[in-house]
Amino acid sequence: MPERKIRVLIAKPGLDGHDRGAKVIARALRDAGMEVIYTGLRQTPEMIAAAAAQEDVDVIGLSILSGAHNTLCPRLLELLREKQMEDVPVIIGGIIPEADIPGLKQVGIAAIFLPGTATQEIVDFIHKRVGPEAGKSA
Amino acid sequence: MSDTTKTAATVETAQKRRASQHEREWEEKTLQPTLARSPERLAEFTTISGHPIRRLYTQADLADWDVERDLGLPGEPPYTRGIHATMHRGRLWTMRQFAGFGSAADTNKRFRYLLTQGQTGLSTAFDLPTLMGYDSDHPLSEGEVGKCGVAISSLADMEALFDQIPLSQVTTSMTINSPAAVIWAMYLAVAEKQGADWKKISGTIQNDILKEYIAQKEYIYPPEPSMRLVIDTFEFGMKHTPKFNTISVSGYHIREAGSTAIQELAFTLRDGIEYVDWGLRRGLPVDEFAPQLSFFFNSHSDFFEEIAKFRAARRIWVKTMKERFGARSPRSCALRFHTQTAGCSLTAQQPYNNVVRTALQALAAVLGGTQSLHTNSLDEAWALPTEFAATLALRTQQILAHESGVANTVDPLGGSYFVETLTNEVEAGAWEYIHRIDALGGMVHAIENSYPQREIAEASYRYQMAVDRKEKIVVGVNEFTAEEQPLEVLQIDESVAQQQAATLKRLRDERSAEEVRRRLDALQKAAEGKANLMPFIYDAVKVYATLGEICDAMRTVFGTYEETAIT
Numbered sequence: 001m002p003e004r005k006i007r008v009l010i011a012k013p014g015l016d017g018h019d020r021g022a023k024v025i026a027r028a029l030r031d032a033g034m035e036v037i038y039t040g041l042r043q044t045p046e047m048i049a050a051a052a053a054q055e056d057v058d059v060i061g062l063s064i065l066s067g068a069h070n071t072l073c074p075r076l077l078e079l080l081r082e083k084q085m086e087d088v089p090v091i092i093g094g095i096i097p098e099a100d101i102p103g104l105k106q107v108g109i110a111a112i113f114l115p116g117t118a119t120q121e122i123v124d125f126i127h128k129r130v131g132p133e134a135g136k137s138a
Numbered sequence: 139m140s141d142t143t144k145t146a147a148t149v150e151t152a153q154k155r156r157a158s159q160h161e162r163e164w165e166e167k168t169l170q171p172t173l174a175r176s177p178e179r180l181a182e183f184t185t186i187s188g189h190p191i192r193r194l195y196t197q198a199d200l201a202d203w204d205v206e207r208d209l210g211l212p213g214e215p216p217y218t219r220g221i222h223a224t225m226h227r228g229r230l231w232t233m234r235q236f237a238g239f240g241s242a243a244d245t246n247k248r249f250r251y252l253l254t255q256g257q258t259g260l261s262t263a264f265d266l267p268t269l270m271g272y273d274s275d276h277p278l279s280e281g282e283v284g285k286c287g288v289a290i291s292s293l294a295d296m297e298a299l300f301d302q303i304p305l306s307q308v309t310t311s312m313t314i315n316s317p318a319a320v321i322w323a324m325y326l327a328v329a330e331k332q333g334a335d336w337k338k339i340s341g342t343i344q345n346d347i348l349k350e351y352i353a354q355k356e357y358i359y360p361p362e363p364s365m366r367l368v369i370d371t372f373e374f375g376m377k378h379t380p381k382f383n384t385i386s387v388s389g390y391h392i393r394e395a396g397s398t399a400i401q402e403l404a405f406t407l408r409d410g411i412e413y414v415d416w417g418l419r420r421g422l423p424v425d426e427f428a429p430q431l432s433f434f435f436n437s438h439s440d441f442f443e444e445i446a447k448f449r450a451a452r453r454i455w456v457k458t459m460k461e462r463f464g465a466r467s468p469r470s471c472a473l474r475f476h477t478q479t480a481g482c483s484l485t486a487q488q489p490y491n492n493v494v495r496t497a498l499q500a501l502a503a504v505l506g507g508t509q510s511l512h513t514n515s516l517d518e519a520w521a522l523p524t525e526f527a528a529t530l531a532l533r534t535q536q537i538l539a540h541e542s543g544v545a546n547t548v549d550p551l552g553g554s555y556f557v558e559t560l561t562n563e564v565e566a567g568a569w570e571y572i573h574r575i576d577a578l579g580g581m582v583h584a585i586e587n588s589y590p591q592r593e594i595a596e597a598s599y600r601y602q603m604a605v606d607r608k609e610k611i612v613v614g615v616n617e618f619t620a621e622e623q624p625l626e627v628l629q630i631d632e633s634v635a636q637q638q639a640a641t642l643k644r645l646r647d648e649r650s651a652e653e654v655r656r657r658l659d660a661l662q663k664a665a666e667g668k669a670n671l672m673p674f675i676y677d678a679v680k681v682y683a684t685l686g687e688i689c690d691a692m693r694t695v696f697g698t699y700e701e702t703a704i705t
Binding site for chain 2: 098
């Protein structure tokens with residue numbers, strides 16, 4: 001039986017339209033053999049949680065540059081809990097002040113990738129977290 | 139156009155160079171032995187955009203170059219050397235730092251601080267709800283109020299923003315696009331209240347919706363009604379505010395989205411062509427509205443490529459205005475531009491390195507003949523700048539202007555074999571794209587077919603892969619890395635949103651609801667027809683109809699736009 005590809009939802013929450021990072025990551029993950037669903041712009045946490053459930057994804061990646069992360073991330077995680085999807089790791093990339101990182105990790109963000117991160121680092125993180133190896137070691 | 143074909147073409151041209159006898163001897167006697175002893179660092183040298191750069195440029199590269207036709211003199215076509223005869227000797231560029239955060243009062247304080255520090259013009263950053271035409275208390279505004287810029291929901295906020303700043307004496311640039319007509323109407327209302335003469339006030343509204351569809355993606359309405367609004371402002375400005383730039387056709391965001399230098403240049407100028415086309419279709423005489431069009435470019439890290447881009451921009455625009463549009467006024471033909479250093483080049487790692495990057499990028503802009511300049515702050519890969527960081531960025535410009543001596547002569551690089559060759563190549567690359575978009579039926583059609591979006595996404599991915607593979611070095615990121623201490627950054631809390639909500643509630647209670655309704659209805663009715671909407675928007679603004687209400691009146695008629703997302 002062919003191995004199921006890792007499915008990733010890449011989402012742009014909030015009003016910001018700067019989608020360079022989201023697009024680069026979507027393509028890099030796809031090139032690394034993952035299945036990527038990109039939500040497009042201006043998604044509310046409700047829309048993202050619904051898309052994640054419907055697409056049955058293994059990972060959710062959020063691209064946030066606008067400073068709205070402290071509002072958007074906790075709400076999304078809460079919605080995922082309501083849907084019993086708390087085991088789906090949520091990772092974020094973008095402009096995130098260092099002081100906000102502990103708080104985001106505390107509410108359950110699995111990883112935060114700052115500007116300058118190599119795409120391979122994100123690929124590796126996802127493999128480790130939800131790839132076949134992760135299942136065995138857990 | 140793929141990079142491979144472009145590279146091949148350039149190499150071929152290089153081989154066709156008619157090198158002098160001396161140069162050929164040099165190759166044999168001096169160069170070859172050197173290469174045999176010690177090969178060069180790289181097999182191929184390219185700009186940050188991937189454009190090939192040769193070892194040496196000589197007279198042979200300029201065999202087809204005509205000093206009168208291609209270089210000329212400053213203040214005269216083709217404006218390669220600049221649009222003014224004396225350039226920065228006559229007047230330095232305007233130091234215009236983009237600022238905006240929190241409430242109107244917070245930003246007013248920063249504005250007044252920057253003016254006391256020797257800044258010579260204002261530039262306003264609006265928050266995302268404002269850019270998207272939502273009031274601060276709209277549900278979608280949650281978490282975004284005052285974060286990326288200042289929150290402006292009504293004329294009352296605009297009055298607070300420019301409190302004690304005389305609009306008759308300062309020029310103001312406003313980075314606002316889809317709701318530009320509304321924000322501009324608010325600005326004009328403040329000017330009127332201050333007793334400033336509309337015929338004399340000067341400034342710029344960005345108002346460039348095409349690059350929003352292409353790159354920055356803060357659009358509300360579909361292209362057709364959006365373009366109508368832009369042309370409405372052209373027409374209004376032509377009649378009432380002759381010194382105001384009614385648009386700043388922007389490459390900045392195209393570049394930030396990951397384009398190459400040539401793509402930035404080509405897409406921006408093709409956007410400019412599209413606006414002129416639509417203005418003419420409205421029946422506006424070209425020499426009456428074109429002088430109010432201005433441009434805005436990015437200054438990225440590859441020094442000479444950027445200088446070549448600015449020089450080529452002026453050459454393409456004068457040819458376009460004269461040959462394509464039959465413009466006669468020099469003011470229609472001379473491309474004036476603002477520059478901002480490249481935000482996307484700033485690194486979160488070792489942020490103080492950003493001061494050096496910004497200084498070099500600013501130098502390129504000055505040598506490229508910019509009319510105004512924003513220098514980024516060192517902390518912007520983390521957050522909006524602190525006052526300390528913003529001051530240092532302004533000081534960078536002042537050092538360039540007053541200490542470096544680079545502003546003492548006009549176009550100091552004019553006649554350089556390398557700079558002139560690169561200017562020619564960048565220009566040729568841009569024309570190829572412009573012709574391709576012409577063939578696609580113009581920019582609106584090209585956008586609807588995702589053509590520029592796809593080209594930029596390709597270039598952006600190519601660059602990221604080059605950085606990941608260390609083919610392009612980013613100091614402190616993929617080479618020369620180090621452990622470091624966190625930086626002190628500007629924090630904007632949610633109290634701004636609460637304040638804004640309270641202010642809006644009070645405003646809605648105090649104004650005449652009936653008058654607001656009447657003027658919003660008039661605007662909506664006008665939007666259904668063909669009238670110029672500026673007077674209707676102005677009327678609504680004056681009675682404190684909010685930004686969200688005015689944009690909603692037009693949303694009802696125009697609908698909203700969703701792009702086809704490409705990844």
